[in-house]
Amino acid sequence: xxxxxxxxxxxxxEEQSIERFMDWLRIPSVGTDSKHxxxxxxxxxxxxxxxxxxxxxxxxxxTGTAEDPGQPIVLATSPGDADYxxxxxxxxxxxxxxxxxxxxxxxxxxxxxxxxxxxxxxGERIVARGACDDKGQVMMFLEAMRGWYESTGKPGGGVKYxxxxxxxxxxxxxxxxxxxxxxxxxxxxxxxxxxxxxxxLGRGKPAITYGVRGLTYLEVILTGPDQDLHxxxxxxxxxxxxxxxxxxLAQLWDQDRKVTIPNFYEGVRDLKxxxxxxxxxxxxxxxxxxxxxxxxxxxxxxxxxxxxxxxEWARPTCDLNGIIAGYTGPGAKTVIPSQASVKLSFRxxxxxxxxxxxxxxxxxxxxxxxxxxxxxxxxxxGGAPATCATESAPLQAAFRAIGKACGIQPxxxxxxxxxxVAGLLKTTVGLETIFMGFGLEDDRVHSPNEKFELDxxxxxxxxxxxxxxxxxxx
Amino acid sequence: xxxxxxxxxxxxxEEQSIERFMDWLRIPSVGTDSKHxxxxxxxxxxxxxxxxxxxxxxxxxxTGTAEDPGQPIVLATSPGDADYxxxxxxxxxxxxxxxxxxxxxxxxxxxxxxxxxxxxxxGERIVARGACDDKGQVMMFLEAMRGWYESTGKPGGGVKYxxxxxxxxxxxxxxxxxxxxxxxxxxxxxxxxxxxxxxxLGRGKPAITYGVRGLTYLEVILTGPDQDLHxxxxxxxxxxxxxxxxxxLAQLWDQDRKVTIPNFYEGVRDLKxxxxxxxxxxxxxxxxxxxxxxxxxxxxxxxxxxxxxxxEWARPTCDLNGIIAGYTGPGAKTVIPSQASVKLSFRxxxxxxxxxxxxxxxxxxxxxxxxxxxxxxxxxxGGAPATCATESAPLQAAFRAIGKACGIQPxxxxxxxxxxVAGLLKTTVGLETIFMGFGLEDDRVHSPNEKFELDxxxxxxxxxxxxxxxxxxx
Numbered sequence: 050x051x052x053x054x055x056x057x058x059x060x061x062x063e064e065q066s067i068e069r070f071m072d073w074l075r076i077p078s079v080g081t082d083s084k085h086x087x088x089x090x091x092x093x094x095x096x097x098x099x100x101x102x103x104x105x106x107x108x109x110x111x112t113g114t115a116e117d118p119g120q121p122i123v124l125a126t127s128p129g130d131a132d133y134x135x136x137x138x139x140x141x142x143x144x145x146x147x148x149x150x151x152x153x154x155x156x157x158x159x160x161x162x163x164x165x166x167x168x169x170x171x172g173e174r175i176v177a178r179g180a181c182d183d184k185g186q187v188m189m190f191l192e193a194m195r196g197w198y199e200s201t202g203k204p205g206g207g208v209k210y211x212x213x214x215x216x217x218x219x220x221x222x223x224x225x226x227x228x229x230x231x232x233x234x235x236x237x238x239x240x241x242x243x244x245x246x247x248x249x250l251g252r253g254k255p256a257i258t259y260g261v262r263g264l265t266y267l268e269v270i271l272t273g274p275d276q277d278l279h280x281x282x283x284x285x286x287x288x289x290x291x292x293x294x295x296x297x298l299a300q301l302w303d304q305d306r307k308v309t310i311p312n313f314y315e316g317v318r319d320l321k322x323x324x325x326x327x328x329x330x331x332x333x334x335x336x337x338x339x340x341x342x343x344x345x346x347x348x349x350x351x352x353x354x355x356x357x358x359x360x361e362w363a364r365p366t367c368d369l370n371g372i373i374a375g376y377t378g379p380g381a382k383t384v385i386p387s388q389a390s391v392k393l394s395f396r397x398x399x400x401x402x403x404x405x406x407x408x409x410x411x412x413x414x415x416x417x418x419x420x421x422x423x424x425x426x427x428x429x430x431g432g433a434p435a436t437c438a439t440e441s442a443p444l445q446a447a448f449r450a451i452g453k454a455c456g457i458q459p460x461x462x463x464x465x466x467x468x469x470v471a472g473l474l475k476t477t478v479g480l481e482t483i484f485m486g487f488g489l490e491d492d493r494v495h496s497p498n499e500k501f502e503l504d505x506x507x508x509x510x511x512x513x514x515x516x517x518x519x520x521x522x523x
Numbered sequence: 524x525x526x527x528x529x530x531x532x533x534x535x536x537e538e539q540s541i542e543r544f545m546d547w548l549r550i551p552s553v554g555t556d557s558k559h560x561x562x563x564x565x566x567x568x569x570x571x572x573x574x575x576x577x578x579x580x581x582x583x584x585x586t587g588t589a590e591d592p593g594q595p596i597v598l599a600t601s602p603g604d605a606d607y608x609x610x611x612x613x614x615x616x617x618x619x620x621x622x623x624x625x626x627x628x629x630x631x632x633x634x635x636x637x638x639x640x641x642x643x644x645x646g647e648r649i650v651a652r653g654a655c656d657d658k659g660q661v662m663m664f665l666e667a668m669r670g671w672y673e674s675t676g677k678p679g680g681g682v683k684y685x686x687x688x689x690x691x692x693x694x695x696x697x698x699x700x701x702x703x704x705x706x707x708x709x710x711x712x713x714x715x716x717x718x719x720x721x722x723x724l725g726r727g728k729p730a731i732t733y734g735v736r737g738l739t740y741l742e743v744i745l746t747g748p749d750q751d752l753h754x755x756x757x758x759x760x761x762x763x764x765x766x767x768x769x770x771x772l773a774q775l776w777d778q779d780r781k782v783t784i785p786n787f788y789e790g791v792r793d794l795k796x797x798x799x800x801x802x803x804x805x806x807x808x809x810x811x812x813x814x815x816x817x818x819x820x821x822x823x824x825x826x827x828x829x830x831x832x833x834x835e836w837a838r839p840t841c842d843l844n845g846i847i848a849g850y851t852g853p854g855a856k857t858v859i860p861s862q863a864s865v866k867l868s869f870r871x872x873x874x875x876x877x878x879x880x881x882x883x884x885x886x887x888x889x890x891x892x893x894x895x896x897x898x899x900x901x902x903x904x905g906g907a908p909a910t911c912a913t914e915s916a917p918l919q920a921a922f923r924a925i926g927k928a929c930g931i932q933p934x935x936x937x938x939x940x941x942x943x944v945a946g947l948l949k950t951t952v953g954l955e956t957i958f959m960g961f962g963l964e965d966d967r968v969h970s971p972n973e974k975f976e977l978d979x980x981x982x983x984x985x986x987x988x989x990x991x992x993x994x995x996x997x
Binding site for chain 2: 273285288289291294296338342346361367369370372380381389392394430465
């Protein structure tokens, strides 16, 4: 029994696969909205039933507390062949979806999935909330599992899988951390994490994402006078919290656009020459990317000494994400406000420590307290960066699987974004994560008219199918 | 005929004066609110009638255009004695009042004035919108004029006055500039401007304000990408408008808290040693003032080399009055926004030029344009600073008048605030302005439960009465 038979099964049964996929999409599993709790539970049950039908042992695990229950976690396992020597794979995904708002911008109902021709390309797409993120990407895995089971009678085709599908990814995975902590022993049995929730390098260009950045997110509030003041009577006599805040914030970066927080770069791995060359060879054009957001070539700036792709994938950053103080309505008001506040976040790379960075940042602000003023800090959380060694056996298996299934070598890429579950699994149970995702930049994830190309869906299902054989042989 | 007889008249007729004052306060002349246009016109007529009853020749002048009419200006004149050799005085005031909102915080109806005992002090106060700003302060002058007319039969007691009362002071005096321009010749006949719209040094401490600061107010918007971006995918690859804006804004001040805009201090008059000494002798305690706004002594910071009072009265400043960009709601959002904007204002002193400063500031920002970004500027206007020479004869007359009327030498003070009409009259018709105001810091001007102490009202009316004799003798 080989992959080819499963690929044939996938092709022969594609209409049914798509019907199943659309059934799942019809369930409005908006995990963040308690009005949809019954739907969210239904979507979990739906995934559980699918996995059961593919021979998996399945449990639905409640999360949260009696007073504040969370969305259930679907936990499924395949035993693996008796002689299986490959890695025990933890497949992570989520069955909750973003809210559909703004509903009026949808061209079709978000929870009534439709098939329609893909613009300017062959093939079709599915349009619905969750079509890509993450039901569509999870469905590729589920259908590959079904194909192997129906073709061989063996759950997971003989590979030892643990499948963990959560229902709170879009609302911050608030109960996942505790679940992982509580199930540390069980999760420690697994060898590597596999996630399909990332993108390809471009249309028809599959990719493995072998690293994501971590995050530290703080809100900082500076308080000066206990009331708003008239800037005529007080201007020049008292520290103005806006003046003072911008003077402190401007010190976050030096002339080379490096972050100035002491020890900030501690642990940052040096870029290998081989990586630099590989990334350069991907042919990603930073100027074209800037054009896409209305900016000229000269806007290609960032930390000195690194290309755009290096800055996104391998270097930490500091961005102010929001700032507000004083009068912000129309016209003029001559006020010195009592407070000024800013939200700032740091994207982190291996092996920076998110919590230590938060502490360093807070200490840094305290060293710069304007006269007579006070700081307040709110830590909005974050997560560890996660990089998988490119030479790791499971990653190499995935690399080969995609190559065989798609007939094209996948690009080895990283992402500047953050997928906190990867950092969580790394720091809690020491797992590395392989991101095998098939999304496209224009899939409108989190936006109205979210879609997933059936071409991408097929590549993903075939790749997951091919990965089984690679794992069996490893 | 001497001041004493007019002072006697004021005392004898005080109840009627207060009744008249309260009648005027009952008219809700909220100039900025077109629903109150009839009330505003009525308040103008009321003032006109009062001036007519005091022998003045009065006109009501429409302002604005046929399509966009403004509030009327009350223009009244007294001819002056045939042998009058003193200055032709332009008395400026306004009969419009601030809106009463938030109405629920008023302890009595804002347009139903009441007399009540003053807290912790002898005497009474009037509580109503406009009680101090500016009907109460104008009323002091009007009753002094009435007293002289009823005592002597001569309008203005023989002094040559032009009285200009506008109805748009609280909404930016939008039509006054044009009125002044159109009536330049008439206004050029006057020698000095007299305004009662400022405060005393404290309870029982009358003062002449001989200077106010000017203002330049700009809004600056920095645009980077043409859309909000994901800070994971773009952080480090593109200029973040918030990062870039704070880096530029922080350069507005140097280590000594001086403004760094080139030529900003051009024209700033050096502080005279005599002024420094006089101001120090006023005994204003900056630390006590800071305590009143919840700040410790160390918050007494500002431009190096100057005391708090010097910084407020004699030095220009730059304050950020509002800033907004990115995500400012609860929690976290990892966004790089398309735009960031700030409102900033400069308080100016003689002889800085408000318009030239605006140009310098805009040029300064342009020299600091972040890569690929663009600036947009909105000029919210401003006004010239205005300082009256302390040795000027009319100011000395006012000084003597207050001293005689109140039995206490007035303090000679300045204000850090801006009264644009003074700058307008200075730049358009070359007039200096004397501010002879009797407000107290706790009069809750612009706030609910605005009040005016009858003690202050009496001091003001008596001082205006005494000023007539000083002018007749000058």
